[in-house]
Amino acid sequence: MREKHKRRKNDLKTIILDHLYKNIKSYIVVIIIFIIGITLGVIFVNNTNESELTEIQEYITGFVDSLKQDYHIDKIELLKKSIWDNLILILSMWFLGLAVIGIPIVFAIVLYRSFCIGYTISAAIAVLGTQKGIIFLLSTIFLQNLIFIPVIIFMTISCIKLYKSIMKDKRRENIKIEIIRHTIVSIILFVLLVVASLIEVYVSTNILMLTINTI
Numbered sequence: 001m002r003e004k005h006k007r008r009k010n011d012l013k014t015i016i017l018d019h020l021y022k023n024i025k026s027y028i029v030v031i032i033i034f035i036i037g038i039t040l041g042v043i044f045v046n047n048t049n050e051s052e053l054t055e056i057q058e059y060i061t062g063f064v065d066s067l068k069q070d071y072h073i074d075k076i077e078l079l080k081k082s083i084w085d086n087l088i089l090i091l092s093m094w095f096l097g098l099a100v101i102g103i104p105i106v107f108a109i110v111l112y113r114s115f116c117i118g119y120t121i122s123a124a125i126a127v128l129g130t131q132k133g134i135i136f137l138l139s140t141i142f143l144q145n146l147i148f149i150p151v152i153i154f155m156t157i158s159c160i161k162l163y164k165s166i167m168k169d170k171r172r173e174n175i176k177i178e179i180i181r182h183t184i185v186s187i188i189l190f191v192l193l194v195v196a197s198l199i200e201v202y203v204s205t206n207i208l209m210l211t212i213n214t215i
Contacts, residue, residue, distance in 0.1 A: 026160045030110060030153050037111040041118020045126055053126070060127045064136075067212045075201050082197035087190065090155065094186040097159035098179065100166065106159045113152055117145065132215045139207040147196040151189045158185045 020027065048056070093109065096102030120141060125133035158181075165178040 023157055023161065026157050027153070030107075030156045030160075033107055033110050034114040034149070034153065037114025038118035038121075040111075041115040041120070042122040044115075045119055045122035056123050057127045060124065064128075064212065064215055067209065073205055075205065078205075079197055079201045082200055083194055086193035086197060089152075090186050090190045090193065093155050093159055094182065097162040097182055098166075100163075103159060103163050106156055110152060110156055117141070117149075128215060135211055136208075136215050139211045140204055143204050143207075144196040144200040147192055147199070151192050151196070155186065155189050158182050158189075 045053075045056070089109070093106055096106050096109075121133075121137060124136050127133070128136055162178050162182045166175055
């Protein structure tokens with residue numbers, strides 16, 4: 001039994017390593033785009049003019065103050081919105097993977113999403129200071145992004161693989177297999193994003209409420 005488990009573990013490790021080896025260039029490109037997006041988000045906040053920075057400050061401090069005053073968060077509505085947004089994201093990327101001109105748009109989605117993360121990190125630290133900003137970020141966006149970031153990267157890789165298959169392999173049967181694979185991957189990744197939404201609403205929100213008085 002133990003040997004069987006060990007064999008399965010080794011098989012899984014081989015599959016993962018083989019996947020990384022075959023798609024290493026794609027992973028490097030996507031990760032570079034992601035880093036560029038985060039960097040642009042940070043630069044954007046750092047170069048924001050005084051009036052826009054004041055608006056950001058008023059928004060964040062207003063949000064924090066409202067939570068300190070026992071502001072009620074409708075978790076069901078928040079969960080519905082989060083799941084819906086993630087469904088739109090996955091469906092969009094699934095469809096763009098099928099389109100010949102879809103990959104640049106997929107890259108644009110990755111760039112935009114990473115820009116938002118960089119913007120949020122930079123804005124929170126600029127407004128709340130380093131220590132309070134980090135506490136705020138750890139209790140609001142950190143946990144769900146441990147799932148979200150790998151999911152969006154892996155979904156992009158799936159789109160690239162399908163695009164390459166459509167462009168290089170003209171055999172319909174192989175393309176059909178790749179489309180099915182892409183669809184299955186999309187469903188699995190959506191399920192993971194639902195888990196991320198649950199964490200965002202029921203874990204991160206509770207952590208934020210516990211730590212809000214330290215911010």
